Amino acid sequence: MMNRWQFFKRLAPLLALMVLVLSACGRADLSALNPQGPVAQEQFGLMKLAFSIMIGVVVIVFALCLFVIVRFRRRKGDKSIPKQVEGSHKLEIIWTVIPIILLIILGVPTVQTVFNLSKDHSNDPDAVKVIVTSHQYWWEFEYPDLGIKTAQELVIPKGKTITIEAKTADVLHSFWVPSLAGKIDTNPGGSTNKMFFSAPKEGVYLGKCAELCGPSHGLMDFKVKSVDDASFDRWAAALQEPVAMPSDPAIAAAFESKCLVCHAVGDKGGPLYPNLTGIGSRDSVGGILINTDDPKYSNEGSTYDNLHRWIENPDDVKPGNLMGKIDLTQQELDGIAKYLSELTLDYEK
Amino acid sequence: MDWLTTVDHKKIGILYLIAGGFFFLVGGLEALLIRIQLWKPLNDFVSADTYNELITMHGTTMIFLAAMPMLFALMNAVVPLQIGARDVAFPFVNALGFWTFFFGAVLLNVSWFTSTGAPAAGWTAYAPLSGPAFSTGHGMDYYVLGLQIAGIGTLIGGINFLVTIINMRAPGMTFMRMPMFTWASFITSALILFAFPALAVGLAALMFDRVFDANFFDPNNGGNAVLWEHIFWIFGHPEVYILILPAFGVISEVISTFSRKRLFGYSSMVFATILIGFLGFMVWAHHMFTTGLGPVANALFSIATMLIAVPTGIKIFNWIFTMWGGSIKFTSANLYAVGFIPTFVMGGVTGVMLAAAPADFQYHDTYFVVAHFHYVIVGGLILGIFSGLHYWWPKMFGRVLNETLGKWTFWMFYIGFHLTFFIQHFLGLLGMPRRIWTYLDGLGFNEMNLISTIGAIMMGIGTIMFFLNVVITNAKPQNAADDPWEDGRTLEWTIPSPPPEYNFKQTPLVRGYDAYWKEKMDGHKGMTPAEPIGSIHMPSPSILPFTMSLGLFITGFGLMYSRDWTFITEHIGFYVAGLGLLITFGSMFLRSVYDDHGFHIEPEELEDKGVKA
Numbered sequence: 005m006m007n008r009w010q011f012f013k014r015l016a017p018l019l020a021l022m023v024l025v026l027s028a029c030g031r032a033d034l035s036a037l038n039p040q041g042p043v044a045q046e047q048f049g050l051m052k053l054a055f056s057i058m059i060g061v062v063v064i065v066f067a068l069c070l071f072v073i074v075r076f077r078r079r080k081g082d083k084s085i086p087k088q089v090e091g092s093h094k095l096e097i098i099w100t101v102i103p104i105i106l107l108i109i110l111g112v113p114t115v116q117t118v119f120n121l122s123k124d125h126s127n128d129p130d131a132v133k134v135i136v137t138s139h140q141y142w143w144e145f146e147y148p149d150l151g152i153k154t155a156q157e158l159v160i161p162k163g164k165t166i167t168i169e170a171k172t173a174d175v176l177h178s179f180w181v182p183s184l185a186g187k188i189d190t191n192p193g194g195s196t197n198k199m200f201f202s203a204p205k206e207g208v209y210l211g212k213c214a215e216l217c218g219p220s221h222g223l224m225d226f227k228v229k230s231v232d233d234a235s236f237d238r239w240a241a242a243l244q245e246p247v248a249m250p251s252d253p254a255i256a257a258a259f260e261s262k263c264l265v266c267h268a269v270g271d272k273g274g275p276l277y278p279n280l281t282g283i284g285s286r287d288s289v290g291g292i293l294i295n296t297d298d299p300k301y302s303n304e305g306s307t308y309d310n311l312h313r314w315i316e317n318p319d320d321v322k323p324g325n326l327m328g329k330i331d332l333t334q335q336e337l338d339g340i341a342k343y344l345s346e347l348t349l350d351y352e353k
Numbered sequence: 354m355d356w357l358t359t360v361d362h363k364k365i366g367i368l369y370l371i372a373g374g375f376f377f378l379v380g381g382l383e384a385l386l387i388r389i390q391l392w393k394p395l396n397d398f399v400s401a402d403t404y405n406e407l408i409t410m411h412g413t414t415m416i417f418l419a420a421m422p423m424l425f426a427l428m429n430a431v432v433p434l435q436i437g438a439r440d441v442a443f444p445f446v447n448a449l450g451f452w453t454f455f456f457g458a459v460l461l462n463v464s465w466f467t468s469t470g471a472p473a474a475g476w477t478a479y480a481p482l483s484g485p486a487f488s489t490g491h492g493m494d495y496y497v498l499g500l501q502i503a504g505i506g507t508l509i510g511g512i513n514f515l516v517t518i519i520n521m522r523a524p525g526m527t528f529m530r531m532p533m534f535t536w537a538s539f540i541t542s543a544l545i546l547f548a549f550p551a552l553a554v555g556l557a558a559l560m561f562d563r564v565f566d567a568n569f570f571d572p573n574n575g576g577n578a579v580l581w582e583h584i585f586w587i588f589g590h591p592e593v594y595i596l597i598l599p600a601f602g603v604i605s606e607v608i609s610t611f612s613r614k615r616l617f618g619y620s621s622m623v624f625a626t627i628l629i630g631f632l633g634f635m636v637w638a639h640h641m642f643t644t645g646l647g648p649v650a651n652a653l654f655s656i657a658t659m660l661i662a663v664p665t666g667i668k669i670f671n672w673i674f675t676m677w678g679g680s681i682k683f684t685s686a687n688l689y690a691v692g693f694i695p696t697f698v699m700g701g702v703t704g705v706m707l708a709a710a711p712a713d714f715q716y717h718d719t720y721f722v723v724a725h726f727h728y729v730i731v732g733g734l735i736l737g738i739f740s741g742l743h744y745w746w747p748k749m750f751g752r753v754l755n756e757t758l759g760k761w762t763f764w765m766f767y768i769g770f771h772l773t774f775f776i777q778h779f780l781g782l783l784g785m786p787r788r789i790w791t792y793l794d795g796l797g798f799n800e801m802n803l804i805s806t807i808g809a810i811m812m813g814i815g816t817i818m819f820f821l822n823v824v825i826t827n828a829k830p831q832n833a834a835d836d837p838w839e840d841g842r843t844l845e846w847t848i849p850s851p852p853p854e855y856n857f858k859q860t861p862l863v864r865g866y867d868a869y870w871k872e873k874m875d876g877h878k879g880m881t882p883a884e885p886i887g888s889i890h891m892p893s894p895s896i897l898p899f900t901m902s903l904g905l906f907i908t909g910f911g912l913m914y915s916r917d918w919t920f921i922t923e924h925i926g927f928y929v930a931g932l933g934l935l936i937t938f939g940s941m942f943l944r945s946v947y948d949d950h951g952f953h954i955e956p957e958e959l960e961d962k963g964v965k966a
Contacts, residue, residue, distance in 0.1 A: 005930055010583075029779070029782070029783065030782070030784065031783070031784070031796065031797055034716040034783065034784040034796065034797075035782065035783045035784050036716075036783075036784065037783065038781050038783050044715070047711050047712055047713070047714060048714050048715075050709055050711055051706070051709075051712045051715065052713045054705065054706040054709055054712060055706070058702035058703070058705065061698070061702055062698060062699060062702055063693075063747060064408075065669060065673070065694075065695065065698045066695050066698075068673050069673060069691075069694055069695055072673055072676045072677050073676070073681065073683075075682050076612070076676055076677065076678060076679050076680065077683070078613075078680040078681055078682045084680065084681055085680075085874075086612070086613055086614050086678055086679045086680050087614075087678065088613070088614060088615045088874075089614065089615070089617060089621070089674075089678065090565055090618075090619070091617050091618035091619065091621065091671075091675075092617075092618070095670070096618050096621050096667065096670075097673065098667075098742060099667060100663060100667060102666075103663045103666040104660055104663060107659045107660070107663070110659065110705070110709060111655070111656050111659055112384060113474065113713075114652070114653070114655050114656075114659075114708075114709040114710065114711065115652045115656070117709075117710075117712075118648045118651050118652045118655065118711055119652070120650050120709050120711075121714075122647065122648035122651075123929050128400055147585035155767075163812075164694065174481075174487065175479075175481050175482040175487050176481070176482065176578065177901035178643060178717075178718060178918060180786070181784070182715060182784045183784075185714070186643070186711065186712075186713070186714020186715040186717075187643050187714055187717060187718070188643055188714070189643050189644050189645060190643060191578060191579055191645065192481055192572040192573075193572030193573075193576075193578060194572070194580045194690055195578075195579070195645065197644075199646075209798075210784065212786050213786070214717065214718040214719070214786045215479070215718060216405070216475045216479070216482065216644075216788045217402075217482060217634060218405075218471075218482065218487065219400075219401035219402050219405055219790065220401060220790075220807060221405075221788060221790070222401075222786065222788070222789025222790045222791055223789075223790070223791070224590040225793075236843060247942040260706060275440075292793060294793075294795075298793065298925060300393075300877070301793070301794035301795045302395055302793075303394075303395060319391075323401040323402065323790075334928065339508070345367045
């Protein structure tokens, strides 16, 4: 009995350490182990509880296994026959009842959380409503109350509840921002899925598509940008303003005839593919070419370089996407990339 | 020719083993290509399309064309022997089951060599990605028709084992005296009986969508994509238990034999097996927590899923207590069995974690899930199969596998396995989704993916070492003893290795659980026969199972290309399909009208040990 207590005493700090280690793991803008919002926090709480129970179970079973393997090895030349035990009702009941108790400890908060996280906030006047529509391989974000539509970057006011209506334009995708909330599928057909989350801290959080949706499934990233209320209002207003065309008339003509057929800027252009208004101030091009003036990795480059690379051959960046190679002269390509990289929305202070 | 016409369960077992082993290598190669693609960020070793073909074919191959046939190999080789039967209930159907599996598998893999490539919508083939609008080309047609044909084989195999186990047990072998592996095979067969029709229906509906422009799963025309998820998982979840239960059976046999102890808590083991099989059907929607079924469904399926941990826990502790107080011998077979226990426990606890729906919103479709089900399927099922193969190899082939090489193989494979998959739990929690062709640099995934790839290569080396062992062993003389492990407990160890064609010269009389062990403990040399030596009736070999399956194979091709071959002449594809069906139904007709009485082995022939399988 003494031994067993010592065993648990040694185990307790190990478990505590494990939970500590887990709670500060991975990039803060990406990891489910490093939650940045209340929804992810609640999910993480459940994960921690499950982790602790399961580590306990694993350690005990491993210890028993190890003990048995070492203690009851067959010695060389041992011909003796061990006692043929039928079983033990007492023991068998113990290892039926203990798991049931553990499952109740885990099951009750699970059910509570299921219902907590399925609350419908869509009628909450303070909440920001967003209709998320997934496409092969990009994301469209529509704010029905504000009458604006954007792509690839979901800008939200910090601290406010964001309610999501998730739809798809083609196949199944799944909307997932690990550090803010778990995922929800976007189902084809009439059924719209709802979820909510909020980000109390300002910052950019990485989002991903989690459901196999074709060749570029793994490259279907997006960003959630949490900003303060005033910036959000400035952003929403700026997004509705008309946008100047490229100053060079030749570039402007090419842009209008070749890009605006599908894409929109300001009040011009078509709604088929991502809205380009303010693309110059987004964090990335196509969700995966990260805009930075100080590139460290091969998927990073200046906004201009990234746009240039994308427009030159989109299929090279995201295989199977529907944009395809656009017939542009070198001059048009350079000009359009330059124009788009300067198409910014100065909404942050 | 002998192998094409055989209806002997032992030979069919070997056929299953060879075919399953081959596809295990194919699936393993696909896995290695996947891991090479992921060893560094932004790698372009394979294209995005090829990558999706690889993941789809890896999953499909490993589940349907490697794991299932290898289990059927063990079941065929062992179950009739364990229950004291001379063959399965329907030897002809048994052969048919193998050949439909084989031709279905070949059909599926032919897709690699076609211009439109292999299926690429994932092994779960979620609609509408798998439908005609988003999977153009013939990849998914191969998936639909290949699996349909292979599925027929599994279904009739399952029915065959149900009938065999219910009807053909030796006198005295009551249900509660049946060896654990037979029990597991029995429950597995029952699961097959109920689960595979769901798959057949789903595949048929998808085939109608693809070949005949139906709209079962097309939401734009009134179909429902979520319907596919339900149909697939109503089959797919029990499938997991179809796979793992026989492995449980193997582990029970091996641990008990090499601990020289009877299985601890036999009746609770049986009860747990039945309960797992039953619950397996109740939990399919835990694959669909993020589909948006609502909180009530999510809560119910969460709790139902967690409940499976209870019977599984009973099994784990019973195994540990079988070893407790025993005299444990670490043969290669037992290394795999003992290694199975902690590995499977880890797969099990992550399963319970996944069952908590709100947490699953984070785990779902990430590498955490990849790690979880590889712990269950590789760490559970494949270790179980390796254990069973080492254990029954002498009975199947009359030769004992090389023990030293076997142990080296175990350590190589086992360490490689944990290296590959343990780290993937963390990759998933840190935000890496599954089924991604590549990942960006700077996300913190690089080192872990590299480690995972190194582990996968070790598993590959381990697998090659096993095949090397098979080749080396095969070159040695066939001299294994009847009871090569000396502690054999069940009926298969009472007859020669490999057994004669008729298995038992005289059907044995079973006087208790662990029948052979009981006789040994009572001081007897062998089993008491339940009948006098007499003439034994045997079924005749037949080529018809082969031709029936070949006909289905041709039909599959015809259906798939019904629209492409119009340049030859209109509807040629349907003519080809018709020709295939004609061969199949013609063979069935022949089988019906030709009265085959089989043949007899007379007592004189039984005397000299001449009649070998």
